[in-house]
Amino acid sequence: MMVLNDENVTGLPDDATVDYVRTGPGSLAGTYMRRFWQPVFVARKLEAGRAVPLVIMNQKLALYRSQEGKVHCVDNRCAHRGVMLSTGWVEGDNIRCAYHGWAYDGTGQCVEQPLEGRGFAKNIKIGGYPTREYLGLIFVYLGEGDPPEFPRFPEWEKAKLNVGIIDVRPCNYFQNIENYQDEGHIWFTHRGSALEALQLDKLPKLSVERTSWGLRNVAVTPDGRRREVLFGMPNVGAFLVEPHNTKRAGEEHYKAKETAWHHFAGWRVPVDDHSHLQVHTIGVFLDEEPSPEVIKRWHDFTEADEVGHDIARKILKGKLHFDDIPKLSNHVPMVQDEVVQVGQGIIPDRRKGIEFLGASDVGIVALRKLWVEELTALKEGRPLREWHRPEGLVPAAGG
Ligand code: FES
Ligand SMILES: [Fe+2]
Missing domain, CATH: 3.90.380 (Naphthalene 1,2-dioxygenase Alpha Subunit; Chain A, domain 1)
Structure with missing residues (x-):
């Protein structure tokens, strides 16, 4: 008899036709969640010139703030040989890998390969994701294409x-x-x-x-x-x-x-x-x-x-x-x-x-x-609903 544990329990009722529990890259729920801006960090805790590692929906990210205060989010894996970019240096709007110094801009485009002579930086791009600071939090958009309108409060x-x-x-x-x-x-x-x-x-x-x-x-x-x-x-x-x-x-x-x-x-x-x-x-x-x-x-x-x-x-x-x-x-x-x-x-x-x-x-x-x-x-590839909170739709002050 199979032993059920947290690894093999589906987490879903018997009649569930889709999995809303798992959200890694490529999963159905993960693809859905990635269509929305998600808050991932407390804004005041990301100092200028610093990078931090994050894992969001099983995706490894490096979040960093330029000296000028702009926040960027890129994949936390250097395309050269896989070192975590969050362990490197923030230089202007770029982040430089701690291993052999490849540098990437906030879109994930490689812009420098110091040990490679002329190099091939223009052919190297890792994931880069739009960010937004709002109400004390940093939000990222991890989905495909252009982000949706930012949902304000x-x-x-x-x-x-x-x-x-x-x-x-x-x-x-x-x-x-x-x-x-x-x-x-x-x-x-x-x-x-x-x-x-x-x-x-x-x-x-x-x-x-x-x-x-x-x-x-x-x-x-x-x-x-x-x-x-x-x-x-x-x-x-x-x-x-x-x-x-x-x-x-x-x-x-x-x-x-x-x-x-x-x-x-x-x-x-x-x-x-x-x-x-x-x-x-x-x-x-x-x-x-x-x-x-x-x-x-x-x-x-x-x-x-x-x-x-x-x-x-x-x-x-x-x-x-x-x-x-x-x-x-x-x-x-x-x-x-x-x-x-x-x-x-x-x-x-x-x-x-x-x-x-x-x-x-x-x-x-x-x-x-x-x-x-x-x-x-x-x-099934059908249109999804547009969720919208009109101004004034706030909870009653009851608890
Ligand atoms: S692993 Fe990043 S530059 Fe080599
Ligand atoms: Fe509670």
């Missing part, structure tokens, strides 16, 4: 401060996308977090509807309170959070007055099939320009939380309990989410008879259906 642009945050979650990206459609989990997973202000003892009624961007997931409690999460195809979520919920206990320097709920936009971007980037940009609305203290407070808040990952690992191994999270972490909801998502399996088994969906899974079913529709159209 005008309501976020009005914030006095936009803070980017990226964390790596050690599981397939799709269960984290499903989590956007899983409003019910708030009432259980996030007990003991600041989200308790939602009065989690009153269980909600859940519903989902399609929008021009994707889905709108609504939870209404018996006393009429409403919480919404918007989902944008293929991998974007938007929700608002009461400022209180992202404050840390004991903060003294936090004095600016906030004038609206924090605007969260989040992307789930595969690193490979077994891990993904959890990317957010947070719009912070203040009654004045943010002071250096306020900016620092936000930057500290958004630092990657190794302690949180360690807590999640220990809970998954049975060495700590789920209820220990609020006592040990500064990022309580993040750690809670990590435990339940990674605990499903690196790639969850979604076959019927293993997974039993109920009425509260309307959002999950709607999401899988959207993905299957789009990937089937792509597979």
Whole structure:
């Protein structure tokens, strides 16, 4: 009998006709995801004159910033003998390989081969990808041809401060996308977090509807309170959070007055099939320009939380309990989410008879259906839908 593990579980329900779990180059879902701009790095963390290695959807990339501040993204493999370009030198708009000095421009065109005399640089080109900095994040377009129009978030642009945050979650990206459609989990997973202000003892009624961007997931409690999460195809979520919920206990320097709920936009971007980037940009609305203290407070808040990952690992191994999270972490909801998502399996088994969906899974079913529709159209060469978030389509400020 075959033993099922994360390597050979397909991650798909029995009736799935397309694979939305795997996103490497050439895969159906990977081809679809590459048709959209994807955020891959926190802008302020890429210093001028520096390069960093990235893996996005199983594709190795070198992201670098010229001395003048321009960001470029090229394949992280020198065409000469395969050395990682991210280990080389940034010179002007070019990046030079650390092995024998071949240099490439931001489009991936080789422009110099110092040891080759006249050389053949003009015949050598590696992949180069358009980039864009926006709301504190660096986006790349990894698809074929010209990139689509860049999807803006005008309501976020009005914030006095936009803070980017990226964390790596050690599981397939799709269960984290499903989590956007899983409003019910708030009432259980996030007990003991600041989200308790939602009065989690009153269980909600859940519903989902399609929008021009994707889905709108609504939870209404018996006393009429409403919480919404918007989902944008293929991998974007938007929700608002009461400022209180992202404050840390004991903060003294936090004095600016906030004038609206924090605007969260989040992307789930595969690193490979077994891990993904959890990317957010947070719009912070203040009654004045943010002071250096306020900016620092936000930057500290958004630092990657190794302690949180360690807590999640220990809970998954049975060495700590789920209820220990609020006592040990500064990022309580993040750690809670990590435990339940990674605990499903690196790639969850979604076959019927293993997974039993109920009425509260309307959002999950709607999401899988959207993905299957789009990937089937792509597979059959039919036109794909244009997803669009009109200005004003923002989630209700409910949680
Ligand atoms: S491997 Fe890059 S120049 Fe030789
Ligand atoms: Fe959650």
